Amino acid sequence: xxxxxxxxxxxxxxxxxxxxxxxxxxxxxxxxxxxxxxxxxxxxxxxxxxxxxxxxxxxxxxxxxxxxxxxxxxxxxxxxxxxxxxxxxxxxxxxxxxxxxxxxxxxxxxxxxxxxxxxxxxxxxxxxxxxxxxxxxxxxxxxxxxxxxxxxxxxxxxxxxxxxxxxxxxxxxxxxxxxxxxxxxxxxxxxxxxxxxxxxxxxxxxxxxxxxxxxxxxxxxxxxxxxxxxxxxxxxxxxxxxxxxxxxxxxxxxxxxxxxxxxxxxxxxxxxxxxxxxxxxxxxxxxxxxxxxxxxxxxxxxxxxxxxxxxxxxxxxxxxxxxxxxxxxxxxxxxxxxxxxxxxxxxxxxxxxxxxxxxxxxxxxxxxxxxxxxxxxxxxxxxxxxxxxxxxxxxxxxxxxxxxxxxxxxxxxxxxxxxxxxxxxxxxxxxxxxxxxxxxxxxxxxxxxxxxxxxxxxxxxxxxxxxxxxxxxxxxxxxxxxxxxxxxxxxxxxxxxxxxxxxxxxxxxxxxxxxxxxxxxxxxxxxxxxxxxxxxxxxxxxxxxxxxxxxxxxxxxxxxxxxxxxxxxxxxxxxxxxxxxxxxxxxxxxxxxxxxxxxxxxxxxxxxxxxxxxxxxxxxxxxxxxxxxxxxxxxxxxxxxxxxxxxxxxxxxxxxxxxxxxxxxxxxxxxxxxxxxxxxxxxxxxxxxxxxxxxxxxxxxxxxxxxxxxxxxxxxxxxxxxxxxxxxxxxxxxxxxxxxxxxxxxxxxxxxxxxxxxxxxxxxxxxxxxxxxxxxxxxxxxxxxxxxxxxxxxxxxxxxxxxxxxxxxxxxxxxxxxxxxxxxxxxxxxxxxxxxxxxxxxxxxxxxxxxxxxxxxxxxxxxxxxxxxxxxxxxxxxxxxxxxxxxxxxxxxxxxxxxxxxxxxxxxxxx
Numbered sequence: 073x074x075x076x077x078x079x080x081x082x083x084x085x086x087x088x089x090x091x092x093x094x095x096x097x098x099x100x101x102x103x104x105x106x107x108x109x110x111x112x113x114x115x116x117x118x119x120x121x122x123x124x125x126x127x128x129x130x131x132x133x134x135x136x137x138x139x140x141x142x143x144x145x146x147x148x149x150x151x152x153x154x155x156x157x158x159x160x161x162x163x164x165x166x167x168x169x170x171x172x173x174x175x176x177x178x179x180x181x182x183x184x185x186x187x188x189x190x191x192x193x194x195x196x197x198x199x200x201x202x203x204x205x206x207x208x209x210x211x212x213x214x215x216x217x218x219x220x221x222x223x224x225x226x227x228x229x230x231x232x233x234x235x236x237x238x239x240x241x242x243x244x245x246x247x248x249x250x251x252x253x254x255x256x257x258x259x260x261x262x263x264x265x266x267x268x269x270x271x272x273x274x275x276x277x278x279x280x281x282x283x284x285x286x287x288x289x290x291x292x293x294x295x296x297x298x299x300x301x302x303x304x305x306x307x308x309x310x311x312x313x314x315x316x317x318x319x320x321x322x323x324x325x326x327x328x329x330x331x332x333x334x335x336x337x338x339x340x341x342x343x344x345x346x347x348x349x350x351x352x353x354x355x356x357x358x359x360x361x362x363x364x365x366x367x368x369x370x371x372x373x374x375x376x377x378x379x380x381x382x383x384x385x386x387x388x389x390x391x392x393x394x395x396x397x398x399x400x401x402x403x404x405x406x407x408x409x410x411x412x413x414x415x416x417x418x419x420x421x422x423x424x425x426x427x428x429x430x431x432x433x434x435x436x437x438x439x440x441x442x443x444x445x446x447x448x449x450x451x452x453x454x455x456x457x458x459x460x461x462x463x464x465x466x467x468x469x470x471x472x473x474x475x476x477x478x479x480x481x482x483x484x485x486x487x488x489x490x491x492x493x494x495x496x497x498x499x500x501x502x503x504x505x506x507x508x509x510x511x512x513x514x515x516x517x518x519x520x521x522x523x524x525x526x527x528x529x530x531x532x533x534x535x536x537x538x539x540x541x542x543x544x545x546x547x548x549x550x551x552x553x554x555x556x557x558x559x560x561x562x563x564x565x566x567x568x569x570x571x572x573x574x575x576x577x578x579x580x581x582x583x584x585x586x587x588x589x590x591x592x593x594x595x596x597x598x599x600x601x602x603x604x605x606x607x608x609x610x611x612x613x614x615x616x617x618x619x620x621x622x623x624x625x626x627x628x629x630x631x632x633x634x635x636x637x638x639x640x641x642x643x644x645x646x647x648x649x650x651x652x653x654x655x656x657x658x659x660x661x662x663x664x665x666x667x668x669x670x671x672x673x674x675x676x677x678x679x680x681x682x683x684x685x686x687x688x689x690x691x692x693x694x695x696x697x698x699x700x701x702x703x704x705x706x707x708x709x710x711x712x713x714x715x716x717x718x719x720x721x722x723x724x725x726x727x728x729x730x731x732x733x734x735x736x737x738x739x740x741x742x743x744x745x746x747x748x749x750x751x752x753x754x755x756x757x758x759x760x761x762x763x764x765x766x767x768x769x770x771x772x773x774x775x776x777x778x779x780x781x782x783x784x785x786x787x788x789x790x791x792x793x794x795x796x797x798x799x800x801x802x803x804x805x806x807x808x809x810x811x812x813x814x815x816x817x818x819x820x821x822x823x824x825x826x827x828x829x830x831x832x833x834x835x836x837x838x839x840x841x842x843x844x845x846x847x848x849x850x851x852x853x854x855x856x857x858x859x860x861x862x863x864x865x866x867x868x869x870x871x872x873x874x875x876x877x878x879x880x881x882x883x884x885x886x887x888x889x890x891x892x893x894x895x896x897x898x899x900x901x902x903x904x905x906x907x908x909x910x911x912x913x914x915x916x917x918x919x920x921x922x923x924x925x926x927x928x929x930x931x932x933x934x935x936x937x938x939x940x941x942x943x944x945x946x947x948x949x950x951x952x953x954x955x956x957x958x959x960x961x962x963x964x965x966x967x968x969x970x971x972x973x974x975x976x977x978x979x980x981x982x983x
Contacts, residue, residue, distance in 0.1 A: 093175075094165070094166070094171045094172050094174075094175035094176075095164065095165035095166040095171050095175075097175050098141055098143075098165055098171060098174055098175055099143045099165065101216075103216065104216045104217065104218065105142045105143055107212045107214065107216045107218055108140050108141060108142040108146075108212070108218040108219065109142050110212075110254055111140060111212060111218055111250045111251070111253075111254050112140055112142065112146055113254065113257060115253055115257065116148050116149070116253075117148075117249045117250065117252070117253040119249045119497070120138045120148045120149030120246060120249055120250070121149045121150070121151065122149075123136075123138055123149055123221070123242060123245055123246045123249065124136035124137055124138050124149040124150050124151040124221075125151035125152075126242060126245075126504060127151075127221060127223050127239060127242045128151050128152050128223055129508075130238055130242070130504065130507070130508060131206070131223050131235055131238060131239065133152075133223045133224065133225040133229075134152040134153055134225050134226075135150075135151065135152035135153050135154060135201070135223065135224050135225065136149075136150070136151040136152060136221075136222070136223045137149070137150050137151075137154065137170070137221070137222050137223075137224070138150070138210070138219070138220075138221050138246050139168065139170040139210075139219045139220050139221075139222070140210070140218060140219040140250075141165060141170065141171065141174050141218060141219045141220070142218075143165070144163065144164060144165065145163040145164070145165055145167075145168050145170065145171070146219075147163075148219070148246075148250070149246070153201055153226075154201065155168075155195060155196035155199050155201045155202060156195070156199055156201075167194060167195055167196070168194070168196060169182070169185070169191055169194065169196065169197075169202065169205050169207060169222065169224075170207055170219065170220035170222055172190070172191070172207075173207035173208065173209055173220040173222065174209055174210075174217045174218075174219060174220050176209075177209055177217050178209065179206070179207065179208045179209070179236045179239065179240060180205070180206070180207045181205075181206050181231040181235075181236060182204060182205045182206075183204055183228055183229060183230045183231065184203065184204060184228040185197045185202050185203055185204060185205055186203065186228075187228075191205075200226055201224070201226060202224045202225075202226070203224070203225060203226045203227045203228055203229075204224060204225055204227065204228045204229040204231070205222060205223075205224045206222060206223050206224070206231045206235060206236065206239055207220045207221065207222035207223075207239075208220065208221050208222070208236070208239040208240045208242070208243040209243065210243050210246055210247055210250070211243075211247055212247070212250075212251065213251050213489070213493075218250075220243075221239060221242055221243040221246050222239075223239065234678075234681070237674075237678065238507070238678075241500060241503060241504060241674075242500075242504065244496070244500050245497055245500035245501055245504065248493050248494070248496040248497035248500060249497055251489075251493040252490055252493040252494050252497060255487075255489055255490040255493060256490060258394075259470070259485055259487065259490070275292065275372045275373070275374045276289070276290055276291075276292030276293035276294075276295070276296050276372065276373045276374065277289075277290050277292070277293065277370070277371070277372050277373075278290070278293055278354075278356075278370070278371055278372075278373065279368055279369070279370050280308060280327070280368065280369040280370075280371075281367070281368055282331055282366050282367075282368075282369060283367075284307075285307040285308045285309065286306065286307060287305060287306065287307055287308050287310075287311055289305055289311075293373060296342070296350065296352055296373055296374075296375055297311070297314050297342050297352075298314075298342065298343075298344035298345050298350070299314070308324075308327065312324055314342050314343060315340050315341065315342055315343075316340065316341035316342065316343055316349055318341070319340035319341050320340075322338070322340065323338055323340045326338035326354075327369065330356065330357075330358055330369055331358055331366045331369065333358075334357060334358045334366075335356075335357060335358070335401075335402065335478070336354065336355060336356035336357065336358065336369055336371050337354070337355055337356075338353070338354045339351065339352070339353045339354070339376065340352060350375060350377050351375070351376045351377045351379075351380040352373050352374070352375060352376065353373065353374060353376040354371050354372065354373040355371055355372055355477055356369055356370055356371020356372065357369075357370060357371070357478075390410045391410050391411045391412075392411075393410070393412060394412060394485070394486070395412055395483055395484065395485050396409075396410065396412040396413035396415070396416045396417070396469075396482075396483065396484030396485070396486070397409070397410040397412070397413055397481070397482070397483055397484075398410075398413050398424070398481075398482040398484070399476065399479060399480070399481050399482070400429050400479050400480050400482070401478065401479040402477075402478030402479055403428070404428050404429045404430060405426055405427065405428055405429075406424045406425050406426065406427055406428075406429060406432065407425065407426075407479070408425075409421050409424045409425065412484070412486075413484060415486075416465075416467060416469065416484050416486050417432070417433070417465065418464070418465055419432065429445075430442075433461070435461065435462055436461065439459070440457060440459045441459055441461070441471070444457050444471065444473055445473050445480060445482075448473040448474070448475050448480060449475055449480055451475075452475050453475070454472060454473060454474045454475070455471075455472075455473040456470070456471070456472050456473075457470075457471055458470050458471070458487065459471065460491075467486060467488050468486070468487050468488045468490075468491040468492075469484045469485060469486060469487060469488075470484075470485040470487050471483065471484055471485075499671060500671075502534060503534075503671065503675045506530065506531070506534050506535075506675065506679070507675065507678060507679065507682070509530055510527065510530055510531075510679050510682055510683070511682060513526060513527070513530060523686060524541055524543070524571070524572065524647070524655060524683050524686060524687055525541055525543075525571040525572035526572060527539075527541050527572060527657065527679070527683055528540065528541050528572045528573050528574035528657075529572075529574045530679075531657070531659060531676070531679060532574045532575065532576050533576040534675075535659050535668075535672050535675060535676050535679070536642075536659035536660055536661050536665075536668075537575065537576050537577075537639075537660055537661055537662035537665055538573070538574060538575035538576065538580070538584050538637070538639075538659075538660045538662075539572075539573065539574055539657065539658065539659050539660065540570055540572070540573045540584070540587070540588050540591075540657075540658045541570065541571055541572035541573065541655065541656070541657055541658075542568055542569070542570050542571070542592075542601065542655055542656040542657075542658070543568070543569055543570075543571045543654070543655045543687070544567055544568060544605075544653060544654050544655055544656070545567035545568075545569070568592050568601070568656075569592070570588040570589070570591070570592060573585060573587075573588040580636075580637060583633050583636055583637055584637065586629070586630075586633050587630060587633045587634060587637065590628065590629050590630050591624070591630045594624050594625045594628040594629070594630045594631075595623060595624065595625075596623050596624065596625060598623050599623040600613055600619075600620070600623065600642075600644050601644055601656055601658070603644075604644040604645070604646050604653075604656055605646065605653055605656070608646050608648065608653055609646065610643055610644065610645045610646070610673070610676075610677060610680075611643065611644045612641070612642075612643045613641060613642040613643060613644070614641050615640075615641070616639040616640060616641050616642040616660060616661075617634060617635065617637075617638050617639055617640070620634055620639070620642070621634060621635070637660070638662070638663055639660035639661065639662065639663075640661050640662060640663045640665065641660075641661045641667065641668065642658060642659065642660045642661070643658070643659055643668065643673070643676070644656055644657070644658045645657045645658075645659070645676055645677060645679075645680035646680065646684070647680050647681075647683045647684035647687055648680070648681060648684040648685075649684040649685045649686070649687055649688025649689070649691075650685070650688050652684075652688060653684075654684055654687040654688050654691065655683065655684065655687055657676070657679070657680050657683065659676060711739035711740075711935070714741060714745075714747045714810075716872075716939070716940045716941070716942045716946050717747055717810065717937055717938070717939060717940065718912050718937065718938045718940060718947070718949065719739045719747070719749070719935065719936070719937045720912045720913055720916050720934075720935070720936045720937075720938075721737050721739065721933075721934065721935045721936075722737075722916050722917070722920060722932075722933070722934045723735070723737070723931070723932070723933050723934075724882075724920055724924060724928060724931065724932040724933075725928075725931050726882075726928050726929060726930055726931050734753055734754030734755065734761035734762060734764065734765045734803070734931070735752070735753050735754075735765070735880040735882065735930075735931040735932065735933040736750075736751075736752050736753075736754075736765050736768075736769045736933055737749075737750065737751050737752075737878070737933045737934065737935040738750035738751075738752075738769060738772070738773055738935070739935055739937075740773060740776065740777050741777075742776065742777065742779070742780045742781075742809070743777075743778075743779060743780055744780045746780065746809050746810060746811045747809070747810045747937070748776050748777075748783075748786075748807065748808070748809050748810075749806075749807075749808045749809075749810070749876070749878055749935050749937060750769075750772055750773070750776070750805065750806070750807050750808075750878075750935070751805065751806050751831065751834075751878035751879065751880060751933060751934075751935055752765070752768065752769065752772070752803050752804060752805035752806075752831070752855075752880075752933075753803060753804050753805075753831070753880045753881060753933070754768055754801050754802075754803040755801060755802050755803065761801075764799065764801040764803075765803070767794075767797070767799050767801075768790070768794065768799065768801065768803050768805075768855065768856075771790050771793045771794060771797070771799075772786060772787075772790045772805065772807065775789045775790055775793065776807065782809065782825060782827070782865050783806075783807035783808060783809050783825055783826050783827035783863075783865055784827040784863035784864055784865040785863070786807050786827075787805065787807055787827050787829050787852070787855065787863045788861070788862070788863040790855060791855055791856070791858070791859050791860075791861055791863075792859050792860075794855065794856050794859070795859035799856065800856070801856055802854045802855065802856040802857060803829075803854060803855045803856060804829055804830040804831040804832075804854050804855070804881075805828075805829045805830075805831055805855055806826055806827070806828050806829070806831045806834060806878055807826065807827055808824055808825070808826035808834065808876070808878065809824070809825045809826070810822055810823075810824055810937065810939070811823050811824075811825065816869075817942060820871065820872045820941065820942065820943065821869050821870060821871055821872065822869070822870050822872065822874075822939050823867055823868075823869050823870070824867060824868050824869075824870055824876065825865050825866070825867040826846070826865070826866055826867070827852065827863050827864060827865050827866070828852060828866075829852050829853065829854055829855050829863070830852065830853060830854040830855075831880075831881075832879065832880075832881050832884060832885075832891070832895070833845045833846045833847035833895070834846045834876060834877065834878045835876070835877040835879075835898065835899065835902055836868070836870065836874055836875070836876055836877075837874065837875040837876075837877065837902055837906050838870075838871065838873075838874055839871050839872075839873035839874060841903060841906040841907055842903075843899045843902045843903050843906065845895060845899060846866070846868065847895075852864065870939060871939075872939045872940065872941045872942060873938075873939065873940070873941055874938075874939050875906075875912065875915070875936060875937070875938045875939075876936065876937050876939075877902065877916075877919070877934065877935075877936045878934070878935045878936070879898075879932065879933065879934045879935075880930075880931065880932055880933045880934075881930070882928065882929075882930030882931055882932040883898065883919075883920075883923050883924070883932045883934065884897070884898050884923070885930070886925075886929070887929065897923070898923065901919060901922045901923060902919070905918055905919060905922075911949050912936060912938045912949065913949070915936070916934055916936050919934070920932065920934065
């Protein structure tokens with residue numbers, strides 16, 4: 073996708089005309105404006121603030137925005153700094169970039185708004201808040217574009233295809249929030265209208281003895297019939313005589329029917345004094361006597377004249393309401409259903425009336441529907457609940473079950489659209505959360521292989537029931553011509569290994585482990601993993617158990633395991649990074665899982681893309697690390713093996729660096745045979761420090777090896793050479809020289825002469841285990857500060873059997889620990905190790921183990937020398953006596969002794 077234009081051209085002819093043309097086009101679309109206003113009436117869902125914040129966080133920008141566009145812009149959600157808003161209410165459409173996004177109907181990406189003549193003049197750009205912009209259209213339920221979701225930042229930025237895809241997914245979540253709020257508001261208004269329509273009336277009671285026709289009324293019955301209380305109504309015939317002549321036959325028939333069925337229901341008109349009429353409605357029940365025959369009919373009557381007067385209007389209202397209304401009697405027979413009930417149930421009124429509720433809706437039996445209906449009847453209190461009725465209706469309803477006499481009134485609100493919008497919002501949020509979790513997992517460590525191996529736990533159960541992650545080794549993940557395909561596939565077969573797996577069911581995880589352990593070795597040439605590697609795109613596997621079994625060699629261990637796992641479907645997703653397939657993610661759906669949706673496939677592809685990029689980044693990092701480590705090792709040469717002297721060197725890189733730094737060690741012999749030890753640390757910790765270290769080390773090594781100069785002379789000359797060579801770095805260093813006269817050899821001692829340029833003091837472990845820090849002598853300035861710095865030599869006489877340890881500051885210095893504490897700790901550790909009487913290699917290794925934290929913050933270099941006794945044969949651990957050719961194996965004559973301020977004089981023998 074272009075980085076500074078939308079997928080579809082803006083409807084404009086010039087820089088200034090584009091915003092106005094876009095706003096006119098949006099305002100002229102009346103259905104679109106009406107849809108946007110409908111969503112505004114639903115209120116601003118609080119979730120849109122989180123959506124705006126989520127968009128900004130996922131795309132790593134300071135600001136996010138959700139805008140509804142009718143004939144003006146309405147800010148529905150915002151996060152981070154926003155452009156200055158006008159003081160007169162909503163902003164005109166032409167003043168904001170979201171207008172162009174909505175008018176185009178497609179994502180709009182502008183890398184540099186100030187350089188784009190279409191939008192450079194807009195207030196949001198000129199204010200400096202929007203320097204780069206990415207927007208995605210916001211659609212209503214009918215597909216019309218009603219706004220935009222956008223992110224922006226003050227500085228320019230190039231937007232990628234992945235950025236656009238991610239923002240489109242966030243826009244889907246915002247649309248779901250808006251649609252859910254609008255539908256909920258419409259539902260609340262409909263339910264309020266229905267509750268207002270339901271009213272109660274005054275009630276009169278009566279009692280009839282069928283055997284003699286004797287009738288007893290209360291005072292309210294007299295009032296309802298227009299009879300004075302003192303005028304008796306002693307029998308049924310007199311009461312029926314007061315009924316309108318047109319209704320008398322039906323009124324008597326209703327009584328006869330009640331005596332047969334036990335339930336009384338009737339509606340009729342009565343004649344009032346003055347000639348007017350009144351509609352009455354009666355309900356009652358027949359009570360049996362000792363002989364089982366009807367003994368009494370008791371009932372209640374109330375005035376329904378007002379209701380009758382508005383019957384047509386109420387009926388019309390009930391028919392027009394978006395609420396289904398069904399009435400069932402005590403026998404659960406349907407006695408009324410409105411038009412919305414027909415639509416929701418998918419059956420005509422004639423099919424519902426007179427039939428049992430359980431006969432018409434058999435799949436409601438034993439479910440929450442039956443549970444709530446019966447509870448309402450038994451308790452006499454309304455029950456309100458939400459439930460899903462399965463196929464063939466496949467509908468979500470909110471039900472209000474209200475007891476009415478012996479029956480039940482059921483109000484159904486179709487909330488399928490709301491539920492689906494809610495589920496879509498939840499699914500979009502879950503996908504965004506999954507992608508965020510994957511991103512966090514993959515970026516939390518430099519070990520991409522380890523992170524990708526944990527990927528299976530993240531995608532299960534969000535995208536499948538179980539998953540296997542396969543890694544393509546570095547030397548196998550390469551492009552190969554088609555003519556060499558067979559060779560390549562054999563190469564890939566050897567280079568594949570399953571590194572991660574997971575199943576949602578803990579009981580089945582051992583089976584998945586067994587499957588992942590052996591499946592690659594049992595795959596045939598037609599396996600789906602080879603197809604995914606060849607095609608570099610996802611490979612779906614319908615009827616997965618049968619299809620995968622067919623590409624496994626018969627008689628192996630995997631076929632029975634696969635049969636127990638029984639995957640219904642699967643898909644293999646290549647993990648691609650920078651044009652290379654570096655791994656595979658195989659996701660399986662179990663037999664009880666719904667088919668994979670388009671959204672899940674898209675999300676799985678995004679997860680695979682991120683994992684592939686992380687793996688390839690790890691490959692590049694590993695290559696860089698190996699290269700850097702090789703360079704570092706090449707700069708740190710093997711030490712010599714002088715007579716009865718054992719030199720051990722170690723280099724421990726920092727944990728989070730590219731494994732190179734400014735620390736170095738060195739050991740070499742001067743022409744006369746004296747052994748020189750060097751430890752140093754160039755200021756800094758990166759490849760530049762390593763390069764500078766190489767220069768400084770070479771200078772010191774060359775000057776020290778050319779002639780028999782003292783340590784102070786070597787450092788002083790190194791200062792001048794660095795200045796002449798314009799090496800601008802600074803470094804700490806110690807140069808130490810081990811020398812021995814024939815007399816000293818006879819006495820079993822060795823003299824160490826050293827010069828310190830600002831470096832931590834050397835440590836001496838005496839033969840008796842005592843540890844001495846050579847810190848009493850003042851250290852000179854660092855190398856590279858002043859070229860004419862005067863350098864001084866110090867010296868100490870060491871007994872044979874002593875050990876000298878030189879090290880860099882990473883061994884003793886921490887951010888949370890002063891240097892002095894580190895030096896004291898070093899002395900304690902050396903004393904403990906000396907008491908164990910270990911060989912020199914073990915001592916140095918144990919020293920690093922005891923002193924360094926699990927993740928060292930700095931490089932550490934160590935050079936140690938042990939002066940073995942010379943009255944005994946050279947010990948085997950000291951090595952095969954590797955020295956320059958001109959150095960004799962045993963000293964038998966004095967050699968030149970260098971003076972600090974002049975030419976060499978006769979001096980010590982080799983040591």
